[in-house]
Amino acid sequence: MSNSKTSEKKKTRLESIKKAHSQKNSFTTRMEDYLEVISELVELKGYASPTDISNYMNVSPPSVTKMLRRLDADGYLEYTKYHGLKLTSKGRTIANDIRQKHSDLLEFFDIIGVDTITANNDAEGIEHHMNPKTMKQLRKFTTFLKSKPDLLFLFNKT
Numbered sequence: 001m002s003n004s005k006t007s008e009k010k011k012t013r014l015e016s017i018k019k020a021h022s023q024k025n026s027f028t029t030r031m032e033d034y035l036e037v038i039s040e041l042v043e044l045k046g047y048a049s050p051t052d053i054s055n056y057m058n059v060s061p062p063s064v065t066k067m068l069r070r071l072d073a074d075g076y077l078e079y080t081k082y083h084g085l086k087l088t089s090k091g092r093t094i095a096n097d098i099r100q101k102h103s104d105l106l107e108f109f110d111i112i113g114v115d116t117i118t119a120n121n122d123a124e125g126i127e128h129h130m131n132p133k134t135m136k137q138l139r140k141f142t143t144f145l146k147s148k149p150d151l152l153f154l155f156n157k158t
Contacts, residue, residue, distance in 0.1 A: 029128040032098050033057065034067050035076060038087060039095035047084045101127040101135055108142045113156050 037056050041048035054064045065081075072079040076091035087095060102123045109119035130138075145152055 031067070031071060031076070032094060032128050034071060035087065035091050035095040036098045036102075038077065038085065039092065039099065042086070049084055098127055101130055104135060104139055104142065105130075108138055111142060111145050111152065 034053065034057070037053055038048040041052050041056070045052070050061060050064045050068060053059075053068075054061045057064070068077065068079045068085060071077045071091065072085075075088055076094065077085050077087050079085040105123035105126060106119050109122065110116075114122070
């Protein structure tokens with residue numbers, strides 16, 4: 001590859017890093033994690049308590065309370081102190097989107113032969129940063145791979 005092409009690729013990469021870090025997103029990865037955990041707990045137990053959230057997320061109860069107040073104020077959940085909480089439709093939409101991304105990533109990783117523990121760890125890190133267009137293409141590619149067992153056999157054989 002020529003120096004000018006290498007230089008151009010580096011400039012493009014630097015611009016993408018700059019853009020990613022300059023985007024003002026009031027919704028954070030941590031907030032998404034909270035909504036995801038709350039959603040999972042509600043499905044598992046019928047409710048989510050601050051203590052459960054603290055235990056599953058490995059954070060202090062005061063940190064959970066602070067985040068729950070923020071999510072409540074922003075309209076992602078309804079939180080009443082000492083009474084538990086429930087996600088609003090806005091909160092459920094985000095939680096479901098993150099869970100779907102996680103599921104789609106796990107399916108892809110499984111197809112390409114990544115072990116379950118590694119796949120879950122990688123999906124957890126990636127799911128918050130995937131553009132919806134990228135996820136759509138990944139889903140299409142996963143469907144394509146599943147429709148080509150001979151191709152998958154050759155890939156997994158190497």
